[in-house]
Amino acid sequence: MRSLCVLGSTGSIGVSTLDVVQRHPDQYRVVALSANRNAELLYQQCLIHKPDQVVLVEELGIQALRDRLADHPDVNTEVLGGANALQEIATLGNVDTVMAAIVGAAGLLPTLAAAKCGKRVLLANKEALVMSGQLLLNAVADSNAELLPIDSEHNAIFQCMPAGFRVGRYPEGVKRILLTASGGPFRTISIDELPGVTPEQAVAHPNWDMGKKISVDSATMMNKGLEFIEASLLFKMPEDQIQVVIHPQSVIHSMVDYADGSILAQLGNPDMRVPIAHCLAWPERFDSGVEPLDIFKVQRLDFEPPDENRFPCLKLAYSAVHDGGLTPTVMNAANEIAVAAFLSGQIRFTDIYRVVAHCMDTIDHGEPDSLEVVLDVDNRTRSLAEGYIKHI
Numbered sequence: 001m002r003s004l005c006v007l008g009s010t011g012s013i014g015v016s017t018l019d020v021v022q023r024h025p026d027q028y029r030v031v032a033l034s035a036n037r038n039a040e041l042l043y044q045q046c047l048i049h050k051p052d053q054v055v056l057v058e059e060l061g062i063q064a065l066r067d068r069l070a071d072h073p074d075v076n077t078e079v080l081g082g083a084n085a086l087q088e089i090a091t092l093g094n095v096d097t098v099m100a101a102i103v104g105a106a107g108l109l110p111t112l113a114a115a116k117c118g119k120r121v122l123l124a125n126k127e128a129l130v131m132s133g134q135l136l137l138n139a140v141a142d143s144n145a146e147l148l149p150i151d152s153e154h155n156a157i158f159q160c161m162p163a164g165f166r167v168g169r170y171p172e173g174v175k176r177i178l179l180t181a182s183g184g185p186f187r188t189i190s191i192d193e194l195p196g197v198t199p200e201q202a203v204a205h206p207n208w209d210m211g212k213k214i215s216v217d218s219a220t221m222m223n224k225g226l227e228f229i230e231a232s233l234l235f236k237m238p239e240d241q242i243q244v245v246i247h248p249q250s251v252i253h254s255m256v257d258y259a260d261g262s263i264l265a266q267l268g269n270p271d272m273r274v275p276i277a278h279c280l281a282w283p284e285r286f287d288s289g290v291e292p293l294d295i296f297k298v299q300r301l302d303f304e305p306p307d308e309n310r311f312p313c314l315k316l317a318y319s320a321v322h323d324g325g326l327t328p329t330v331m332n333a334a335n336e337i338a339v340a341a342f343l344s345g346q347i348r349f350t351d352i353y354r355v356v357a358h359c360m361d362t363i364d365h366g367e368p369d370s371l372e373v374v375l376d377v378d379n380r381t382r383s384l385a386e387g388y389i390k391h392i
Contacts, residue, residue: 002028002120002280005089007110008101009033010041012211013124013150016272017099018045020280023289028280032089034102039065046077053078053092055085057106086110091117097280100125101150103213104336105378112136112371118143122279124150126226127336129233130328131378133368137168137233147234148279153179153227154234155275156253156266161235170236176257177237179227180247181306182206184219187248191310195350199343206248216339220352221306225317226335229328232321239321244314246304251293269293312353316360325365326377333381334359341389351392358388 004021008014014033021028030049035042039061042054046069056062059081066079080088083106090098090110098114099122100107107125112132114121116139123129129136140147147167149155157179161171185204186194203215210218217223224244231242245255253275255265268274269290277288308315313335320327338355341347347355359381368374 001026002097003031003095004028004097004099005032005034005092005095005114006030006099006101007034007086007090007107008036008099008103008125009045010035010038011101011103013101013272013276014099015041017101017122017276017280018049020273020277020288022048023287024280027286031095032092034086034089036102036106037061043068046075047072050075051077052094053080053089055080055082055089057081057083057086083109087113090114090119096120097122099150099276100128103127103211105131105333108132108374112139115139115145115147116143118145120146120148122148122150122276126151126230127332130226130229130332132371132374133233133328135368135371135374141168148282149230149234150272150275150279151227151230152270152272152275153181153254154230155278156180157231157235157256159266159278160254160256160264167234168236171256173259174235174237174256175241175259177231177235177242178255178257178263179224179231179242179244180250180252180254181221181224181244182218182250183246183248183306184221186219186310187246194310195348197349199345202342202349212343213336213339216342216352217335219349220313221311222313222317222335222339222352222356224306224311225314225320226332228314228317229321229331239318244306246306248302249298249300251298251301267293267295313356316353316356319360323365325367326363326374327360327365329368329374329377330360330363330365330381331356333378334385337382337385337389347389347392351389354392355385355388359384 032053034055037058062081087110097120100111101124108128111128202219250270252265271290273288320331334356338352
């Protein structure tokens with residue numbers, strides 16, 4: 001039986017993870033959970049899974065959660081508070097598997113801490129790898145940890161890699177990675193309409209049920225840009241061997257093109273429980289709870305190149321991989337601030353690109369020599385982006 005810590009248990013990935021775990025109670029024990037502010041859902045998860053510890057980052061709700069759990073003598077859960085406690089539960093001695101599902105930069109420190117402790121890390125937080133780059137991969141290698149990608153695209157690529165492949169190594173015999181993208185909700189509308197789209201329209205993804213931030217990233221295709229950077233790191237592929245492909249049906253989750261002319265693809269219904277179950281059971285397989293793909297209902301699979309005029313954020317990611325160093329860190333931090341500003345009505349949809357491009361042109365692109373350097377650049381970029389937004 002494996003022991004599990006779920007960082008971000010009340011988000012969409014966390015909820016899906018616990019759904020899969022409940023289907024296999026003889027194989028997993030939930031030791032620790034964390035939430036940012038959703039104390040109600042965290043409370044319900046405690047009643048079901050009875051973890052040893054939970055973290056509520058927003059500390060105002062801690063005492064109320066403790067009081068409610070005290071009414072259940074069969075639930076002996078310790079409630080911790082604050083962001084620092086995330087690293088504590090990610091490195092518990094009785095945890096061997098960590099689902100890193102916290103969205104954004106907030107997930108970096110606990111994910112890195114889990115890797116340094118040699119855990120099996122199920123990586124759903126793409127920003128942690130984009131920000132820290134080789135630092136995270138070095139921590140995995142130095143501690144003999146296992147890093148398994150949860151993102152549907154990277155998980156698909158991982159499944160299509162040669163036998164014995166390990167993350168962070170160049171895959172021999174692979175010529176190209178084909179990174180698929182749905183194109184989001186604005187794939188076909190007029191480019192002239194993009195400045196006026198609303199947050200409600202941007203979060204209405206046609207295929208996937210995701211959180212607001214990730215949904216906006218999908219609408220700008222910055223999400224694919226982050227995945228492009230992540231793929232270059234996870235699979236040690238240069239940017240000219242990774243190609244983004246628009247695939248509106250979201251049935252093929254990515255493909256691997258081999259030197260012998262073979263292309264391997266991973267197909268499935270667009271449900272995150274598929275890659276979650278794959279990584280939880282790896283190297284075995286078990287039921288995810290997802291309906292089997294009906295290929296007769298699919299009938300057709302369409303592919304097209306991305307329109308970089310419609311999705312300029314994708315070009316920023318290409319530049320970030322090419323420039324290297326701390327450029328991806330700058331891009332990620334600026335994007336997080338810009339997306340939050342768009343969702344709160346401070347800027348237009350098309351201003352997200354302007355904010356990120358401004359920060360990438362302004363902040364010095366050094367090397368991520370240490371975690372302190374990464375966090376300093378992240379903070380400086382956020383301040384720059386916030387200041388720029390005030391003058392748009």
